[in-house]
Amino acid sequence: MLINLFMERRHFLKQSTLASCLFFVPDFVKAFESVTKDALGYKKLVIIQLSGGNDGLNTVIPFKNDVYYKNRPSISIPESTIIKLTDELGFNENLRPLKNLYDKGYLSIINNVGYPNPDRSHFRSTDIWQTASNSNEYLDTGWLGRYIEAYGKTPYSGIELDDSLSLVMKGKTMNGIATKNPKVLYSNMQTPYFKKVLEQQTDAHLSEHNLGYLYKTMIEAKSSAKYIYETSNTYSSKQEYPNNPFGKQLKTTAEFINSHLSSKVYYVSMGGFDTHANQENRQKRLLNTYSESMEVFVKDLEQNDTFKDTLILTFSEFGRRLKQNAAAGTDHGAANNVFIIGKHLNKQGFYNEAPDLLNLDDNRDIKHTIDFRSIYATILDKWLKVNDERILNKSFSKLNFIV
Amino acid sequence: MNQRHIQHLYLRAGFGLGYNQLKDLIYKSKHEIVSNLFLEAETFQPLELDLSEFDYILNSDSMKLFMGMDRMKLQALNKKSRKKVVELNYAWINRMKNPKSTLNEKMTLFWANVFVCKDNTIWHIQEYNNTLRKHALGNFRDFVKAIAKAPSMSKYLNNRQNIKGSPNENFARELMELFTLGVGNYTEQDIKESARAFTGWSFKKDGTFFLRRNKHDFGEKTFFGETGNFDGDDIIDIILEQRQCAKFICSKIYTYFVNPVINEAKLEELTTIFYKDYDIKNLMQHILNSDWFYDEENIGVKIKSPIELLVGIQKTVPVKFLVKKQLLYLQKMMGQILLDPPNVAGWKGDKSWIDSNTLMFRLKLPSLILNDAVINLEEKGTFKDTFEDYYNKEKNRRRFIKTEKSWDVFNKEYEKITPEELKKILVISTIDLDTSAMLYNLKIENNKDFCIQLMSIPEYQLC
Numbered sequence: 001m002l003i004n005l006f007m008e009r010r011h012f013l014k015q016s017t018l019a020s021c022l023f024f025v026p027d028f029v030k031a032f033e034s035v036t037k038d039a040l041g042y043k044k045l046v047i048i049q050l051s052g053g054n055d056g057l058n059t060v061i062p063f064k065n066d067v068y069y070k071n072r073p074s075i076s077i078p079e080s081t082i083i084k085l086t087d088e089l090g091f092n093e094n095l096r097p098l099k100n101l102y103d104k105g106y107l108s109i110i111n112n113v114g115y116p117n118p119d120r121s122h123f124r125s126t127d128i129w130q131t132a133s134n135s136n137e138y139l140d141t142g143w144l145g146r147y148i149e150a151y152g153k154t155p156y157s158g159i160e161l162d163d164s165l166s167l168v169m170k171g172k173t174m175n176g177i178a179t180k181n182p183k184v185l186y187s188n189m190q191t192p193y194f195k196k197v198l199e200q201q202t203d204a205h206l207s208e209h210n211l212g213y214l215y216k217t218m219i220e221a222k223s224s225a226k227y228i229y230e231t232s233n234t235y236s237s238k239q240e241y242p243n244n245p246f247g248k249q250l251k252t253t254a255e256f257i258n259s260h261l262s263s264k265v266y267y268v269s270m271g272g273f274d275t276h277a278n279q280e281n282r283q284k285r286l287l288n289t290y291s292e293s294m295e296v297f298v299k300d301l302e303q304n305d306t307f308k309d310t311l312i313l314t315f316s317e318f319g320r321r322l323k324q325n326a327a328a329g330t331d332h333g334a335a336n337n338v339f340i341i342g343k344h345l346n347k348q349g350f351y352n353e354a355p356d357l358l359n360l361d362d363n364r365d366i367k368h369t370i371d372f373r374s375i376y377a378t379i380l381d382k383w384l385k386v387n388d389e390r391i392l393n394k395s396f397s398k399l400n401f402i403v
Numbered sequence: 404m405n406q407r408h409i410q411h412l413y414l415r416a417g418f419g420l421g422y423n424q425l426k427d428l429i430y431k432s433k434h435e436i437v438s439n440l441f442l443e444a445e446t447f448q449p450l451e452l453d454l455s456e457f458d459y460i461l462n463s464d465s466m467k468l469f470m471g472m473d474r475m476k477l478q479a480l481n482k483k484s485r486k487k488v489v490e491l492n493y494a495w496i497n498r499m500k501n502p503k504s505t506l507n508e509k510m511t512l513f514w515a516n517v518f519v520c521k522d523n524t525i526w527h528i529q530e531y532n533n534t535l536r537k538h539a540l541g542n543f544r545d546f547v548k549a550i551a552k553a554p555s556m557s558k559y560l561n562n563r564q565n566i567k568g569s570p571n572e573n574f575a576r577e578l579m580e581l582f583t584l585g586v587g588n589y590t591e592q593d594i595k596e597s598a599r600a601f602t603g604w605s606f607k608k609d610g611t612f613f614l615r616r617n618k619h620d621f622g623e624k625t626f627f628g629e630t631g632n633f634d635g636d637d638i639i640d641i642i643l644e645q646r647q648c649a650k651f652i653c654s655k656i657y658t659y660f661v662n663p664v665i666n667e668a669k670l671e672e673l674t675t676i677f678y679k680d681y682d683i684k685n686l687m688q689h690i691l692n693s694d695w696f697y698d699e700e701n702i703g704v705k706i707k708s709p710i711e712l713l714v715g716i717q718k719t720v721p722v723k724f725l726v727k728k729q730l731l732y733l734q735k736m737m738g739q740i741l742l743d744p745p746n747v748a749g750w751k752g753d754k755s756w757i758d759s760n761t762l763m764f765r766l767k768l769p770s771l772i773l774n775d776a777v778i779n780l781e782e783k784g785t786f787k788d789t790f791e792d793y794y795n796k797e798k799n800r801r802r803f804i805k806t807e808k809s810w811d812v813f814n815k816e817y818e819k820i821t822p823e824e825l826k827k828i829l830v831i832s833t834i835d836l837d838t839s840a841m842l843y844n845l846k847i848e849n850n851k852d853f854c855i856q857l858m859s860i861p862e863y864q865l866c
Contacts (some may be wrong), residue, residue: 051793052786122786127746136576138748140755155759163780164736165758167745175758184779188763193859200837210663210706211832213754214762214861221759245794271784271793286790327474 043383044257046266046312052274054316056336058283064088067357071323075280089354094287097295105348107341108401112355114335114368125317130168132373132392142168143376144265146391149174152264156224160267161249168267177224186229189222198222235259239300242292246270250297258304277327311383312341321365322357334365344403351401374399404433410831411702414866415660416440416691417505418714422816422828437691443504444540449533450498452490454526487525492741493727499714510539513659518582519749522555530610531555543681547639552612562604567620570598577747583642585651596624601635649678662701663753703832706753707866709737712765716858721809722772729804735782736764769858771804778802810851822847829857832865
């Protein structure tokens with residue numbers, strides 16, 4: 001009964017929002033407001049970038065491997081503290097909350113993910129992951145931007161939990177939208193003067209040229225901000241998230257998802273992983289923050305019955321070098337592990353083999369055995385149910401980590 | 404020359420112009436005005452910061468110096484250098500507001516997004532920036548050769564790691580893909596062979612080029628069907644023999660200076676001229692003197708880059724940024740930080756400047772810097788930040804850009820003119836019918852307020 005009332009209220013709100021806009025919203029905006037909800041299904045994708053390059057070897061530790069301990073005399077994780085998962089791999093003790101998800105069968109760990117000729121610059125490697133390009137190719141659209149452009153058709157199809165938009169959400173003429181706080185986004189679009197400009201606007205004469213493009217973007221931005229704010233406003237999370245900015249980003253994401261916003265993809269970056277010096281304590285805190293927040297996030301979604309429709313991918317732009325440096329830290333490396341969290345995993349626990357520390361590349365870094373674009377292709381095809389080749393510009397072999 | 408055409412010329416060949424300057428020019432002929440732009444460009448005006456604090460590095464035996472430095476000292480030096488690079492960013496923006504040669508500065512900004520480069524060593528990147536300035540209207544052949552030997556470029560595209568027997572192809576690839584020919588106009592074999600020709604290219608401590616003879620591959624190379632004992636300069640000469648090179652550069656010039664949509668016939672016309680001698684000045688003279696440059700379809704159709712927008716506003720109302728760092732924040736939020744390109748392909752420009760977030764920010768920019776408006780958006784943290792620093796920017800919630808505005812200067816120039824005239828000089832694009840009606844019904848208190856209002860309509864984003 002309560003649920004019904006709530007649903008009705010939400011439905012009503014949506015309807016009334018739409019109605020009140022009708023007076024001045026141009027036709028093409030009205031057209032896009034109804035697209036995503038119906039045509040695209042209800043599966044959501046949340047992507048988390050551990051920005052700076054997380055040290056995967058001290059996250060998922062090969063505790064039976066002498067090579068690991070020999071290369072890291074002062075920063076290796078002692079076997080006694082490790083949360084063992086298999087007879088050779090275990091979690092850093094700060095990932096206890098993640099172990100709970102692992103035990104429930106909600107986590108799949110894919111080892112050795114990367115791409116040919118890895119780039120060790122944060123900027124460039126992030127570009128490569130965000131655009132799904134080859135390492136010697138420069139693309140000016142992101143893979144999620146291309147998805148939004150081809151299938152979403154509205155800026156709010158993709159939301160980045162930040163105040164400015166990354167390349168990942170940029171398409172050619174349609175982009176996602178960035179916001180950490182829907183109220184701020186909404187009020188920024190509501191200044192009286194903009195209102196005045198837009199209130200008078202009819203789209204009859206808007207051209208395809210740059211001026212038309214500016215007006216179209218402005219109208220869509222305003223409409224998206226309003227939709228995101230008014231919809232997410234109907235639900236406020238009851239979970240207690242860790243009191244830090246990453247927890248806050250996830251809380252906002254949960255509110256978006258649980259208010260049934262029709263957005264499909266969310267992007268969150270968590271900073272701080274560039275541990276060149278004194279890595280041990282820094283990474284401990286980071287992993288703790290990450291896993292605590294993730295556990296609450298999953299719980300929040302579960303309680304609202306949205307977890308079954310949400311897939312969460314965690315990656316870092318590169319892993320770190322096997323051999324520690326002189327400052328008790330690690331330098332930029334290559335292949336790394338990726339976490340997939342969801343309810344419908346085909347292969348729970350470890351998806352593939354542990355990294356081969358005896359067979360490194362020319363820089364003495366871990367070699368990749370799985371191309372990250374195979375993960376994208378799998379998600380696009382099996383989860384979001386769209387044509388992955390159209391988005392990735394070529395065909396990648398698919399994996400079977402999701403049903 | 405009519406007012407609209409003068410404005411168009413100055414927006415494209417510069418960063419716009421004020422009412423007084425316009426009134427001075429209106430009685431002159433096109434030929435006179437254009438010639439004067441090129442005359443101003445004849446004296447080279449390098450942009451130079453005081454770098455004397457780094458003199459000791461250039462004046463000492465570098466091996467000994469760096470060996471003697473511990474990690475902390477080296478880090479401190481790097482930090483100092485990076486700080487100066489940020490200062491160069493401010494100085495460059497400041498230069499564009501009021502340059503002795505507006506055309507030369509606009510060309511410099513253009514080339515910086517062709518020969519894209521980034522370097523945190525201030526004395527190298529300042530020299531690089533001035534190399535762009537020096538060759539901006541010179542000969543393209545000399546220009547490419549100078550770029551190929553510049554220390555900053557050498558580091559940026561790993562040419563110092565390019566040695567005989569173990570070539571690094573990064574520079575050779577980008578030279579062809581991004582600087583001269585465009586993707587698809589060469590083979591992988593061409594890259595391999597040309598990379599060998601650039602092996603051993605290095606630079607001395609003072610930045611001058613030198614060849615590490617023992618690292619250079621003196622063997623025979625086959626490049627674009629020619630075989631010989633080529634070095635890097637020969638490779639550049641062979642690249643320039645390809646008509647595609649002239650076409651590639653002309654298409655960049657056309658989309659930047661004329662129209663974001665290429666007219667094939669005009670591109671052909673420009674390519675023919677440029678291919679003859681690769682003289683950049685000739686090419687630009689041809690464009691700015693042509694009738695078609697002033698066709699209505701080319702006027703007010705380009706989306707201003709964030710820098711053009713930021714500089715343009717200040718050309719109308721002089722502004723002093725009291726907290727320099729905020730100038731960096733503005734660039735960051737709009738997606739273009741000078742001297743900090745996203746990658747070697749540079750900024751894509753035009754429509755890609757615009758998404759929901761950047762457009763709202765850009766429309767708000769005039770009120771932010773001219774009207775003490777408040778904005779509550781944060782910049783992204785950097786990769787190097789710790790977790791705390793990454794999010795630390797939160798403390799700056801409700802940002803207020805501290806500026807000193809010279810409204811007296813504005814008033815002297817614009818107080819007496821009609822709002823209609825003000826509109827004409829600030830907005831070059833045709834104004835949307837509905838917005839035009841809105842402006843018509845607006846109660847105009849004074850030109851100062853009206854100026855901010857005009858700068859806040861979408862049309863002001865175009866030039």
